[in-house]
Amino acid sequence: MRGLASILSRLWRIPMTGLCFVLFGVGGVLLSLTWFNLLTLFVRDKCVRRRVARRSISLSFRFFLSVVKYLGLLDIQIHDAESLRRERGCLIVANHPSLIDYLMLASVMPETDCLVKSSLLRNPFVCGAIRAADYLVNSQSETLLPQCQQRLANGDTLLIFPEGTRTRPGEKMTLQRGAANIAVRCNRNVRIVTIHCTEHMLGKQCKWYDVPPTRPVFTVTPGEQVAISRFSDAPGQEPALAARRLNQYLLQQLQNVKPPMAGLNDASALS
Template sequence: MSATPSYKPSRSLGLYLRYLAMIVLFGLWAFALNVLCALLLPLGLERRSPGSIRRILADSMRRYTRLLAMMGMGRVRFTGLDKIPAGPCLLVANHTGLLDALFLMIERPQMVCVFKSSLRRNPFFRYMIRQGGFIANRDGMESLRAMEKALGEGRQVLVFPEGTRTAVPPLNRFKAGFGWVAKETGVPVCALLIRNPSGLLCKGGGLFGRYAFPFTCEFRYLGEFRPAPDEPPPLFARRMEDFYREQLAKEDFSLWPK
């Protein structure tokens, strides 16, 4: 079923100015936390207290989303995530906007994210990513082995099989790397559907795009999947992609910036 927004979104100047203020606040927070991570790097905080940076990230995003709601900018909703198994698994999701992973950390603070490798040079996230123990997505077999290692340590790993934000709705073609990891490790693939009907921070929308507000961003757990014993990873990835395409409709993208 489509998630056509039930509210009446607006692109008024007042809402846009409020949005710009929230973007500035987010940038200041990210830069400050990144500097803190850089200063703590020599102390080996992640080795001494595993997951501490991820907990700080999750708590910060929880406060930020509350402020967004108070300002009338929009809400982030989570449906069924309490049904995700507690042990190691691959969290697989479509990728609608820049904040998808950070929003999801509110509910899954100890997950490890597979991130776009260019963020390693980003002044707002560089040391935050390093301290958080996240995994770059363009290191080939090395990144797949890093995912295996994290799963072997009992962690949950978030993967966006599209490789980047959705460029042509409803989905980019899925890459098969997550299927290979699922096959090698035997962990379940837990499917999450992200609906972002306003297209907040979608690909091509830009940081200063005139998005429709108030936004809704929903994270819904769809169930657990595993590759069949004789199913090659590319075919499993295609099966998962087809499943996601069935969940999405044109109405889910009707307000996205053209």
């Protein structure tokens, strides 16, 4: 009976996963064509428009993830979400195992900034949200560091996935040095966040219909806040060397993501 229940569960989750992809795509296009365009037209203050857009994105992600959970496609546990909401003026650095990592974090961090790939500006499903929220784009190399400095100084949190793309299963994790360079040169602390999933789903080499035999559980766990002074305050420490040392430390913390302890049940409302 258990085997039959597993088969029936998987047969249900495959079409429902496709439905959720359609829901996300249609929702993204509709929000871009209507709500985010209205914000651009009628909210002239750029800071207010950015704040409203980011909160709107957070609410829409919470709704979408609630639908995904209601349909039984996956479970989500976000531990100590309040500590993430309280963060100000620091970098949030996370590993990147799946397609929904940003959705989970942004759903509980309604005003976070994000460093996005320039290719997403050509994606009709998310480009409107990116522009309305005024996210930082990684192709703006000449102005990126000053923009990061200004936003972090204003109390923004900046979310970065230093792998640059989703983790490739079976391959050794590598981190780009951008996040470490920003932290060192802007003199800002780094909060490490680890994301664990019980099954391989929505990863780099997964198709949407690659549904695992059992319903996966995603767990988001905030880790330590790394004081940047540990890496930048040494006598004669050059910024490039400090960034290299910080990057190595982040790699050590992120490359061996382990399942959360069973006793950690202080999850957010998304659980």
